[in-house]
Amino acid sequence: MSFLINALRDLLSVLLPKKCCGCGTFLEGDERDLCTHCLAHLPLTHYGAVTNNATELRLMGRIHFEAATSLMHFYKGNIAQGIVHAIKYYGEEDLGFRMGRLLGHDLAASHRFDDIDIVIPVPLHKKKERERGYNQSLLLCRGIADICKWPIATDVIIRHIYTESQTHKDRKGRIDNISNAFEVIKPDAIAGKHILLVDDVITTGSTIAECADRILEVEETRISIASLTIAGS
């Protein structure tokens, strides 16, 4: 079914002019998914080099991490929400890669992430990844790796539980929903390493904290966190 939808989407994209995923205006010239105006007005956080930034404060006390950052603020209706939706739900894989590169530049410039050994995307459940065709966080990792030259590992941690959308759950519901969702299946691959865990959106932080918890159970691992966006801050 997803193959059919993708084929139809490809066909429509040829027939219909494409709209900017940030503001909805028709794209012109060599604009591919974001218009020039939106690209120049990304809601950047500038958290990269900042300790105790809002991403770190949200995770503090729940997991032990070295450094954490998010590239953009995510609000209902803002450019970052349009970008995340385009990457997640509308097949804009190249946009995911390019946003990952932007995040990579931010990480490299901050120097707080210089000793990362491996980049790991927060995994999707196999069924969800099959439906979507890809893991959006892996697209971000590929962009980050393109700039920072860190290796990516996708076969170290898996997600067991097919979670429903987290969007409409309250905080407690979200925590119940993801507890024991993740399992490290190749601990030897990460023992003693500093891992950069990557996700597209940090909302309550419970998903990424749960994933980080499983990684931190492996001997001598350290965690840093990078997300494309942080919601509501």
Ligand SMILES: [Zn+2]
């Ligand atoms: Zn736009």
